Amino acid sequence: MKKWNKLTYPLMTAILLMTMFLITQMYNIYIIETQTAVIKEWELLSIKSMMINVTLLLDKTSMIFSSTILLISFSVMLFTTSYMATDQNIKYFIMTVVTFIASMNALIFFPNLITILLGWDGLGLSSYLLVLYYMNEKAMNAAMLTALTNRIGDALLIMAVAWTMMKGNWNMFLLTLQSPSFIMMSIMLAAMTKSAQLPFSAWLPAAMAAPTPVSALVHSSTLVTAGIYLLIRFFPSFNMLKNFSMLMMITGIMTCLMASMSACMENDLKKMIALSTLSQLGVMMMCLGANQPQLAFFHLITHALFKALLFICAGNIIHSNFNNQDMRMIGNMSQSMPLTTATLNIANMSLCGLPFMAGFYSKDLIIETLMHTNVPLMTMMLMLLSVSLTSAYSMKLAMLTLWSPVKGSAMQNPNDQSKLSLISYVTLTTGAITSGASMNWFFSPQLMDLTLPIYLKLMTITIITFMGMMMWMVMKYHQIPQNHFLTTMWFLTFITTFHINKKSSKLMKTMQYNENTWMEKISGMGMKSLMKKNTQLSQSSTNMSWTMTMTSMMLIMMITIMNL
Amino acid sequence: MTSLTTTILSHKQRVCALYKEAARNLQSMYPERHRFRYHVVLLRDRFDQNAHITDVREAKKILVEGEKELWEKHYPSRIRFGESPGGAAFNRTKYIPDWVLDTWHPYEKAAFPEYFARREIRKKEYLERWENKYGQKAAEEV
Numbered sequence: 256m257k258k259w260n261k262l263t264y265p266l267m268t269a270i271l272l273m274t275m276f277l278i279t280q281m282y283n284i285y286i287i288e289t290q291t292a293v294i295k296e297w298e299l300l301s302i303k304s305m306m307i308n309v310t311l312l313l314d315k316t317s318m319i320f321s322s323t324i325l326l327i328s329f330s331v332m333l334f335t336t337s338y339m340a341t342d343q344n345i346k347y348f349i350m351t352v353v354t355f356i357a358s359m360n361a362l363i364f365f366p367n368l369i370t371i372l373l374g375w376d377g378l379g380l381s382s383y384l385l386v387l388y389y390m391n392e393k394a395m396n397a398a399m400l401t402a403l404t405n406r407i408g409d410a411l412l413i414m415a416v417a418w419t420m421m422k423g424n425w426n427m428f429l430l431t432l433q434s435p436s437f438i439m440m441s442i443m444l445a446a447m448t449k450s451a452q453l454p455f456s457a458w459l460p461a462a463m464a465a466p467t468p469v470s471a472l473v474h475s476s477t478l479v480t481a482g483i484y485l486l487i488r489f490f491p492s493f494n495m496l497k498n499f500s501m502l503m504m505i506t507g508i509m510t511c512l513m514a515s516m517s518a519c520m521e522n523d524l525k526k527m528i529a530l531s532t533l534s535q536l537g538v539m540m541m542c543l544g545a546n547q548p549q550l551a552f553f554h555l556i557t558h559a560l561f562k563a564l565l566f567i568c569a570g571n572i573i574h575s576n577f578n579n580q581d582m583r584m585i586g587n588m589s590q591s592m593p594l595t596t597a598t599l600n601i602a603n604m605s606l607c608g609l610p611f612m613a614g615f616y617s618k619d620l621i622i623e624t625l626m627h628t629n630v631p632l633m634t635m636m637l638m639l640l641s642v643s644l645t646s647a648y649s650m651k652l653a654m655l656t657l658w659s660p661v662k663g664s665a666m667q668n669p670n671d672q673s674k675l676s677l678i679s680y681v682t683l684t685t686g687a688i689t690s691g692a693s694m695n696w697f698f699s700p701q702l703m704d705l706t707l708p709i710y711l712k713l714m715t716i717t718i719i720t721f722m723g724m725m726m727w728m729v730m731k732y733h734q735i736p737q738n739h740f741l742t743t744m745w746f747l748t749f750i751t752t753f754h755i756n757k758k759s760s761k762l763m764k765t766m767q768y769n770e771n772t773w774m775e776k777i778s779g780m781g782m783k784s785l786m787k788k789n790t791q792l793s794q795s796s797t798n799m800s801w802t803m804t805m806t807s808m809m810l811i812m813m814i815t816i817m818n819l
Numbered sequence: 820m821t822s823l824t825t826t827i828l829s830h831k832q833r834v835c836a837l838y839k840e841a842a843r844n845l846q847s848m849y850p851e852r853h854r855f856r857y858h859v860v861l862l863r864d865r866f867d868q869n870a871h872i873t874d875v876r877e878a879k880k881i882l883v884e885g886e887k888e889l890w891e892k893h894y895p896s897r898i899r900f901g902e903s904p905g906g907a908a909f910n911r912t913k914y915i916p917d918w919v920l921d922t923w924h925p926y927e928k929a930a931f932p933e934y935f936a937r938r939e940i941r942k943k944e945y946l947e948r949w950e951n952k953y954g955q956k957a958a959e960e961v
Contacts, residue, residue: 341912343914389908389911391909391910392910523907573901576901578908578911579908580901581906583850583898584901655850659850659851660851660852660853734848734849735849735850737848737896742895742896
C-alpha cells in the first residue's frame with residue numbers, strides 16, 4: 256500500500272468537513288424555509304423522578320452556528336496544508352482539531368446540561384492540547400493558564416449540573432422555569448470564563464502561543480463564542496434574574512474597552528487580533544445586556560467569519576516572515592503579498608463596520624439598539640469609545656504590516672504562492688462580505704425596527720472614521736503608542752497569574768500543614784488510634800465500667816427491638 | 820541594564836552600554852529605518868556633546884542621569900526576533916527521534932517497565948518484518 260503523504264490528512268479532513276457543511280447547509284435551508292425545529296430525545300437512565308436524557312436539537316440557531324463552524328474548519332484545514340507543511344506531528348494536530356470540532360458540535364446540538372458538560376470539557380481539553388502543541392516554555396505557560404481558567408468554568412458547570420438534580424431534568428428548556436438564581440449565576444460565570452470576559456481575560460492573548468490555524472479556528476471564532484452561545488441558549492432564564500442585564504452590560508463594556516485599548520498598544524500581530532476578538536466578545540455581551548440575544552448571535556456569526564479570515568491572513572504573513580510575529584519587523588506586505596493584503600483589508604473593514612460589509616449589518620445594529628435602549632449617558636459614551644477604538648487598532652495593524660517600508664530581513668521572500676490557501680481566502684472573504692446581508696435577511700423579522708435621529712444614525716460611522724484617522728496621524732508622525740498599564744491589559748496578566756499563584760501557593764502550604772496534622776488526627780490516623788484504643792478497652796475485662804456500659808446498651812437495644 | 824552585572828565596568832564601558840541600550844530602545848519605538856536613523860543621530864549627538872568632559876565627577880553625574888532617563892523612557896515591549904530567546908517561536912519545533920529512548924539508563928527504563936518490555940518485543944517484530952521483506956543482511960554489511 257502506498258504510504259500517505261503528510262498533507263493528505265488535512266486535505267481529507269477538509270473534504271470531509273466540506274461535505275458535512277453542505278449537508279448541514281441543505282438542512283439549514285429546509286429549517287429556515289419551513290420554520291421548524293426538530294427535537295429528538297432518548298432516555299438513557301431513569302432514577303426515581305430523575306431522567307438522564309440525550310436530547311438532539313436541530314433548530315435555526317444550532318444549524319447556522321454549526322454550518323459556520325464547519326465552513327471555517329474547512330478553510331482552516333486548507334490553510335494548515337501550507338502553514339504546517341514542515342511539521343512533524345501533523346497527524347496528531349489534525350486529530351486534536353477534529354476532536355475540538357466534534358466537541359463544539361456536541362455543545363451546539365445537545366441542549367442538555369449533562370451533554371453540554373461533555374462538549375464543554377471536550378473543548379477545554381482539546382484547546383489545552385492545541386495551545387500546548389509546540390511544547391516550548393511559552394506554550395506550556397499559556398496552556399496551563401488556559402486550562403486553569405477554563406477549569407473554573409467547568410467546575411461551575413458541574414456545580415450547576417449537581418444543583419439542577421433537584422429539578423429532575425437537565426434539559427435546557429425545562430430549566431427556564433423558576434430556576435434558582437445560584438444555578439443561573441454559575442452558568443453565567445462559566446460562560447464568562449469561556450468567553451474570556453473581564454476577570455478571566457488573561458488567557459486569551461496568552462493562548463496565541465498555539466499554531467495560527469488553531470488561533471483562527473479555536474480562539475477567534477468557536478471556542479470563545481461557546482460561552483456567548485450558552486448565554487444565548489439560556490437567555491430566557493437569565494432574563495428572569497434581577498440585575499442580569501446590568502451585569503452583562505457592565506462586563507461587556509469593560510471587557511470591550513480594556514481589550515480595544517490594549518490592542519492599540521500591542522505590537523504582536525496575533526495578540527492584537529486576539530485582543531480585537533476580545534473586544535468583539537465584549538460587544539456581544541453588551542448586546543445580551545440590552546436584551547437582544549438574536550442580535551448577539553448575528554454578530555457572533557459574522558464576527559466568526561471575518562475574524563477567521565483575519566487570522567489566516569496574519570498566519571500567512573507570519574509564516575513568510577520567518578515566524579516573526581512582531582509587527583515592527585514585518586513591513587511592505589502590500590507589495591510582496593498583494594492577495595493577502597487585499598483579504599486582510601476586507602476582513603479589517605468588515606471588523607470596523609464599513610457599510611455593506613458583514614460587520615456593518617451586525618455591529619451597527621447593535622450600537623443603534625444600545626442607543627435606543629435606556630442606558631445612562633456615561634455607559635453609552637464608554638460603549639462608543641470602545642467600539643470606535645476598533646478602527647484605531649485596525650488602522651495600526653494595516654499601517655505597520657501592510658503599508659510601511661520594508662523592515663524585515665533581506666533574505667526573506669514573502670509571497671502568495673499557496674494554492675490551497677487561496678481557496679480558504681476566497682471562501683472566507685465571501686463570508687466576510689455577504690454573510691451580514693444574508694443573515695440580516697434571515698433574522699430581520701425578529702429584529703426590532705429602529706428609528707433614530709440623523710445625528711445618532713451618523714454618529715457611529717463618524718466616530719469610527721475619526722478614530723481611524725487619529726491612529727493614522729499618530730502612527731505617521733509620532734512613535735508607536737505604548738503604555739505599561741495598557742500593554743498588560745490593565746495589569747490583568749500580573750493579577751491573574753503571579754498574584755493568584757503566590758496567594759494560592761501560600762494557601763496550599765497551609766492546607767498541606769493542616770492535612771499532615773489536624774486532618775490526619777481527625778480522620779485516618781486519629782480514627783485508627785481511637786478504634787484501637789476502644790478495641791483494647793472492650794477486650795480487657797478488668798475495666799468493669801466499660802463492660803457495664805456495653806451490657807446496658809445491648810439490653811436497651813434488645814428491649815427496643817422486641818417492642819417493635 | 821537588562822542582565823545582572825557581575826563584573827566591574829569602567830566608565831567608558833558603562834557609557835557604551837548606555838548608548839547601545841538607548842539605541843535599541845529607539846529601535847523599538849521607531850520601527851521604520853529612516854525614523855530610527857534620525858532619532859539615533861540625535862542620540863549620538865547628545866553623547867558627543869559630553870565627550871570632551873574631563874572632570875570625572877561631572878561625567879559620572881551625567882552618566883547616572885542618562886541611565887535614569889533611559890529607565891524612565893524605556894519602551895515596555897522590546898523587539899525580539901521570532902526564533903531568538905524571548906521571541907514567539909523560540910525553541911518551538913522539537914523533533915525527538917524514537918531511538919533516543921534506547922539511550923535511556925536502565926534505572927530510567929525501570930520507571931516504565933511495561934512500556935519498555937513492550938518496546939523490546941516491538942523492536943524484535945520490526946526486525947523480523949524487515950528481514951522477511953528485504954532478506955537478511957550480508958555478513959560484510961553487519
